[in-house]
Amino acid sequence: MFKKLGVNVLAMSIDSMFVHKMWNDDELSKMVKGGIPFPMLSDAGGRVGKVYGIYDENAGVETRGRFIIDPDGVIQGYEVLTPAVGRNVSETIRQIQAFQLVRKTKGGEATPSGWQPGKKTLKPGINLVGKVWEEWTTKMAFDK
Template identity: 40%
Template sequence: MSLIGTEIKPFKATAFKAGKFIDVSEASVKGKWSVFFFYPADFTFVCPTELEDLADNQAEFDKLGVEVYGVSTDTHFSHKAWHDTSKAIGKIKYALIGDPTAKLSRNFDVYIEEAGLADRGTFVVDPDGKIQILEITAGGVGRNAAELIRKIKAAQYVAAHPGEVCPAKWEEGRKTLAPSLDLVGAI
């Protein structure tokens, strides 16, 4: 069953953000756009390149009103240690959620039972707490923050403009489509 359009399940977790430990729950994300960015583990190889890419694009996420949450099955203590010792991870201003019980990873259906780790899963959640975009990639395939931002802009546009849709490669300011009978077979 697809998670698209479903409301995120209840959770409570502790995250490391801006030098502090903070509590995060499903209530924390209501009312704003959010990204849950699951990754396998701290102190690894592809993961820091992805998290740094998100950090390098923080201003764009802020401009779009999007809260970013990095999530792994490590603890919030591990996230702090990684933040304090890695130049790439030290750039991060968004929350890194500890999910050692894998509740959040299971809620989003990205938990790899035999490994005790999360898949590379990206979920865009709207202000109502509903999943609008999801992407899961193989462990060796890193993600791209610029493409994620493009998809978020499209999701926000569609949410704000009922009856319009964004075609392939849509970029902000470009033409959208208004599905209708006269477009069938004309594209």
Template identity: 40%
Template structure:
């Protein structure tokens, strides 16, 4: 079942960010754009490359008013230990959420049954707490922060410009479409 256009379900969890532990909840996702980025586990292989890619692009997300929340079923303590020992993870300035109970992972529908691990799921949540984008990839397929950034810009544009949509490969500043009877069969 698709979660597109549904509100994020309630949760509260412990997280690690920039040398500190903090509590995060679904209410933290409201009032701004948020990327909720699930990955299988700390101390693994593809995951640190994805999280480092997000860290390298974090300033660009911040310029757009977007907060990033990475989530795994590890604890916030594990996130700290990983940040302390991995140069890639040590770069991270965004929130790393621990979900050992699996509540958040199950709420977003990315829990691997019987494994206690999250699939690679990416969700864009709008300022109303509603999911506008989701993507789930298989274990060995790493994600690309630049492509995610492009999709965030498109989602923000569509929200700010009712009646316009962004075509395939749309980049910021390019022409959009205004769906109408006049366009039917002309594209």
């Protein structure tokens, strides 16, 4: 899916590349055929994680930080979770699709709350001021 969207995925933890190899070869390759398709990077000492503000000094590990970076290298969105709760990959994909649409339209279209691919976008401009209620209802924040 990420490949289809033209997205490079990078995973990073404080583990060494040797541990990454063992984890991929011994366990993850049993979940994902052929192993993990993206680079597993090593951030010993959490130096990169500190710069991104997601390194937990007390535990000595990275938290579950996830950054969407556009083709110009600009961070468009991030999410940070504590270790015990996993990410929602579908939501990440939805956000990337929304950011890609906004970029493609050069900001001519915006994606309101609850937007999914194929659903109505908003066209910000003087004619939309005070008229969002005609274009968007609260129900649209929830339905598929």
